[in-house]
Amino acid sequence: MQQFSAREKYLITNTLNSLPVILQGRAVLIDLHNETSVAGIIDSADGHMTCELTNAVFIDRNGEQHAFDHFMIRNRMIRLLHVPKDLDIKHEIEQLQRRPPKKNKANAKRSFKQKRAEERHKETLESIKAHRDAEKS
Incomplete structure (x- = not known):
């Protein structure tokens, strides 16, 4: 399988640039x-719609x-x-748009701001809980 850049992956999954792929x-x-x-057989294509055809006419x-053995077409x-x-293009596009599950955020490194915000959030919740307990007694 071809290796695509992050920009090409975005274009393939979110635009019709996926058709040549x-x-x-x-x-x-x-x-x-x-x-x-x-006319020819698409040998390879990238996320910008640049196509390389073999056995082209x-x-x-x-x-x-x-006739050409190899023919390249620039996207523009x-x-x-x-x-x-005979191709079910709707099904093919839906297959490309399926994304892998997102990474677990619990294992990700947190920045200093995130840690401080979480600590302040916990402190606020504890003070609310203490205030409610004081009202009940």
């Missing part, structure tokens, strides 16, 4: 901003096709990414 290993058609298209404005050139009809 989901479609890795599948044949796709990508329309580009300069009125051309590229570049289709220019005149409809002429040019992508206009439209055609999703195959």
Whole structure:
């Protein structure tokens, strides 16, 4: 599995930048901003939507096709990414958005401010309890 930076992980789980990552290993058609298209198999993609295709066919404005063994598309050139009809994209996106459980905060180191705030909170609760006990007697 690819290693993504923290920013890429955020983009993949919170935006549609996840589409090329989901479609890795599948044949796709990508329309580009300069009125051309590229068809091929997504070999790798990052969180910024930069895609590397293998066995690619570049289709220019005149409809002429040019074969490439390897083709790279920068994120800002992508206009439209055609999703195959047999792929349940909703399910795939939900799988990516599932996050691992958060770390246990009890084991985390506390800062001086946190410790002081907890001590003051305990003192306040004890004084309230003492005040209530005094009212009852």
